[in-house]
Amino acid sequence: MNQLSAKHRPARILTIFGTRPEAIKLFPVVHALAADPRLEPVVCVSAQHRQMLDQVLEIASIVPDHDLDVMKPDQSLDALTAVLLTGLGSVMDEVQPDRVMVQGDTATAMCGALAAYYRKIPVDHVEAGLRSYNIYHPWPEEVNRKIIGSIASLHLAPTETAAGALRKENVDPARVHVTGNTVIDALHWVTARIGEEPALANGLAELEARFAGKRVIGVTSHRRENFGDGMAGIAEAIRTIAQRPDVAVIFPVHLNPNVRKVMNAELAGLDNVALIEPLDYPHFARLLDVAEIMLTDSGGVQEEAPALGKPVLVMRETTERPEGVAAGTAKLVGTDAATIVTEISTLLDDKGAYEAMARAHNPFGDGKASARIVELLANEIGIEA
Numbered sequence: 001m002n003q004l005s006a007k008h009r010p011a012r013i014l015t016i017f018g019t020r021p022e023a024i025k026l027f028p029v030v031h032a033l034a035a036d037p038r039l040e041p042v043v044c045v046s047a048q049h050r051q052m053l054d055q056v057l058e059i060a061s062i063v064p065d066h067d068l069d070v071m072k073p074d075q076s077l078d079a080l081t082a083v084l085l086t087g088l089g090s091v092m093d094e095v096q097p098d099r100v101m102v103q104g105d106t107a108t109a110m111c112g113a114l115a116a117y118y119r120k121i122p123v124d125h126v127e128a129g130l131r132s133y134n135i136y137h138p139w140p141e142e143v144n145r146k147i148i149g150s151i152a153s154l155h156l157a158p159t160e161t162a163a164g165a166l167r168k169e170n171v172d173p174a175r176v177h178v179t180g181n182t183v184i185d186a187l188h189w190v191t192a193r194i195g196e197e198p199a200l201a202n203g204l205a206e207l208e209a210r211f212a213g214k215r216v217i218g219v220t221s222h223r224r225e226n227f228g229d230g231m232a233g234i235a236e237a238i239r240t241i242a243q244r245p246d247v248a249v250i251f252p253v254h255l256n257p258n259v260r261k262v263m264n265a266e267l268a269g270l271d272n273v274a275l276i277e278p279l280d281y282p283h284f285a286r287l288l289d290v291a292e293i294m295l296t297d298s299g300g301v302q303e304e305a306p307a308l309g310k311p312v313l314v315m316r317e318t319t320e321r322p323e324g325v326a327a328g329t330a331k332l333v334g335t336d337a338a339t340i341v342t343e344i345s346t347l348l349d350d351k352g353a354y355e356a357m358a359r360a361h362n363p364f365g366d367g368k369a370s371a372r373i374v375e376l377l378a379n380e381i382g383i384e385a
Helices: 020-035 050-060 077-095 107-118 141-151 160-168 182-196 198-210 229-241 257-267 281-290 300-307 322-327 337-349 351-358 369-381
Strands: 011-017 039-045 099-103 123-126 154-157 176-178 215-220 247-252 273-276 293-296 312-314 330-332
Touching: 011 020, 011 077, 011 107, 011 369, 020 039, 020 050, 020 099, 020 123, 020 182, 020 300, 020 369, 039 077, 039 369, 050 281, 077 107, 099 107, 107 123, 107 141, 123 141, 123 369, 154 160, 154 369, 160 176, 160 322, 182 198, 182 281, 182 300, 182 369, 198 247, 198 273, 198 281, 215 229, 215 281, 229 247, 229 257, 229 337, 247 281, 257 273, 281 300, 293 300, 293 337, 300 312, 300 322, 312 337, 322 330, 337 351
Parallel strands: 011 039, 011 099, 099 123, 123 154, 154 176, 215 247, 215 293, 247 273, 293 312, 312 330
Antiparallel strands: none
């Protein structure tokens, strides 16, 4: 254990992230680190998602200490990995952190962990232990998580299921801690901000007025394994369900051209479908609030929507978040258009089916994960309060 007495400088924690979901799940931890005099957060972003990342940084009032700005159009995974690994390594050489923190399963997180390992810097993995047990679903995220898991010093698992998966892989149980998911911390924080400043999330007012009286279905889709036929199936399902006069679809379309090309070709101009630009975090929280159902292939939405009592239909064949499926808050529906339409119609037409999902217990946390993580870090380093 790296012992650091209270007389010395605060322990320097290099927190690395690059995508919008990572930023959402790590900004509450950065806030908690900054509020603790025992710890010194240094923030490095890769900007794996530039525009969507910046939206979260702005609302969370986080100014990165280092910004790699790595993303290029149609960049291959191996090219992205190479530039991330060397760029993050250079930042570590400059910062000389005591520990490196990464979150989840992105290329940024995996490369951050690997660069730290090459320098023998301990790695703390937030949202550790999620497994689908299929290396191609989600792809490449499943393998990214497993690589990080083989490197991490502290495994900060969001649920007991995730912690159990790590123990089954022979991770030292003393290294595994159940903290809850920081996405619930973030949702509580942004909801409180919107309560204080309603103007932060009033940009959907025009759409809400346009679709008044209709049952809103919120959609997000961006997974690589769904590019091609999967996206076509999703678009077909949305086109079909939008023919119902009682339904409206609000779809913030991901910036990736593999998503945009399909959705614009199939759905643009439909009266009951609003294809809109990606939402900043407050407006996305507002979409979760106004939607009756969330249709998604995202991981984070599987955790966020149940916190607001919204059923989630997951357009994937497997999920590394089985807790939601087990609890009844989420259901796997794949990308077959007919299946998606059937499952949405069931929720719209069967009140009992809807209530069973809406009232199911959210298994992903109580909004106090960040405080637990900070205390675990301080204890690991050996700093007394």
